[in-house]
Amino acid sequence: xxxxxxxxxxxxxxxxxxxxxxxxxxxxxxxxxxxxxxxxxxxxxxxxxxxxxxxxxxxxxxxxxxxxxxxxxxxxxxxxxxxxxxxxxxxxxxxxxxxxxxxxxxxxxxxxxxxxxxxxxxxxxxxxxxxxxxxxxxxxxxxxxxxxxxxxxxxxxxxxxxxxxxxxxxxxxxxxxxxxxxxx
Amino acid sequence: xxxxxxxxxxxxxxxxxxxxxxxxxxxxxxxxxxxxxxxxxxxxxxxxxxxxxxxxxxxxxxxxxxxxxxxxxxxxxxxxxxxxxxxxxxxxxxxxxxxxxxxxxxxxxxxxxxxxxxxxxxxxxxxxxxxxxxxxxxxxxxxxxxxxxxxxxxxxxxxxxxxxxxxxxxxxxxxxxxxx
Numbered sequence: 001x002x003x004x005x006x007x008x009x010x011x012x013x014x015x016x017x018x019x020x021x022x023x024x025x026x027x028x029x030x031x032x033x034x035x036x037x038x039x040x041x042x043x044x045x046x047x048x049x050x051x052x053x054x055x056x057x058x059x060x061x062x063x064x065x066x067x068x069x070x071x072x073x074x075x076x077x078x079x080x081x082x083x084x085x086x087x088x089x090x091x092x093x094x095x096x097x098x099x100x101x102x103x104x105x106x107x108x109x110x111x112x113x114x115x116x117x118x119x120x121x122x123x124x125x126x127x128x129x130x131x132x133x134x135x136x137x138x139x140x141x142x143x144x145x146x147x148x149x150x151x152x153x154x155x156x157x158x159x160x161x162x163x164x165x166x167x168x169x170x171x172x173x174x175x176x177x178x179x180x181x182x183x184x
Numbered sequence: 185x186x187x188x189x190x191x192x193x194x195x196x197x198x199x200x201x202x203x204x205x206x207x208x209x210x211x212x213x214x215x216x217x218x219x220x221x222x223x224x225x226x227x228x229x230x231x232x233x234x235x236x237x238x239x240x241x242x243x244x245x246x247x248x249x250x251x252x253x254x255x256x257x258x259x260x261x262x263x264x265x266x267x268x269x270x271x272x273x274x275x276x277x278x279x280x281x282x283x284x285x286x287x288x289x290x291x292x293x294x295x296x297x298x299x300x301x302x303x304x305x306x307x308x309x310x311x312x313x314x315x316x317x318x319x320x321x322x323x324x325x326x327x328x329x330x331x332x333x334x335x336x337x338x339x340x341x342x343x344x345x346x347x348x349x350x351x352x353x354x355x356x357x358x359x360x361x362x363x364x
Contacts, residue, residue: 047218054328069227073324075228076228077347118312152320153316155314156310160364176229176320179229
């Protein structure tokens with residue numbers, strides 16, 4: 001288009017002794033706007049890459065706040081089950097704070113016989129009862145699955161008490177939530 | 185034939201090219217949301233069944249049958265790992281300059297597995313001061329075979345790094361946490 005117009009203008013300019021030179025120049029002038037087509041190509045490429053990545057992410061799993069999960073080579077996908085989050089400050093069950101930790105450990109008044117955590121046991125019992133009531137068809141089929149998200153710096157002396165309490169509350173199928181280690 | 189200047193139209197012709205601006209706006213918005221969600225770190229699970237107290241006669245019988253299998257326990261202390269099993273002598277791995285010797289532990293476990301390939305179970309016995317991160321590292325070292333290990337099967341790219349891959353290259357697939 002521009003080329004054709006330019007050709008006509010130059011011939012007119014030669015006929016009329018430079019009278020229409022300005023007009024012909026404006027006609028041959030190329031657009032100075034942004035080349036959006038190439039930008040669109042780049043954006044589309046990024047978009048496809050992001051969408052491909054997005055489809056691989058199990059985004060319905062919420063990582064607790066104030067927590068640093070350890071990395072693992074496991075490839076098991078997350079499942080839907082009761083979630084327990086153990087940070088350096090508190091223990092949460094189903095996103096509800098059950099007890100506070102004192103200096104990264106369980107407070108003495110929360111413990112029974114040095115191992116059983118009373119508030120946690122009560123909470124787990126309540127959740128177990130609710131789960132059994134909801135499952136009217138087969139009351140013996142309580143799966144007892146619990147997913148634990150724990151901070152990587154926590155010590156076993158503290159985790160032991162939580163695991164012991166979960167075990168006594170019939171939550172024996174423990175799954176540990178960790179971050180997938182990058183293989184590359 | 186060229187028209188006279190007075191006959192030429194001075195009206196600007198409408199731009200017949202595609203207006204890409206709204207399309208770019210839309211893609212930018214999409215990208216923003218996708219990038220926001222892509223920042224979520226991928227979470228995976230490790231099965232760590234807690235030891236259950238055998239209460240029924242059937243469970244006690246099952247436990248007795250299991251005695252025929254190899255029992256492997258890894259004791260984790262602040263000094264390193266100590267592996268105890270009924271088919272080999274006790275073996276210790278002390279902490280080096282790079283931290284806990286996960287590689288050495290893994291190689292030793294591969295050797296144990298070749299003695300009794302049917303064994304699947306392993307118990308971790310962490311000391312009180314063991315951090316959760318070290319426990320996860322020990323679980324990783326015990327759970328599966330690595331590339332180059334005896335019996336390692338190369339997987340096709342379709343199933344590698346997917347849950348289906350867990351049918352292959354198992355070392356001690358059932359790692360439980362003891363001392364609870």
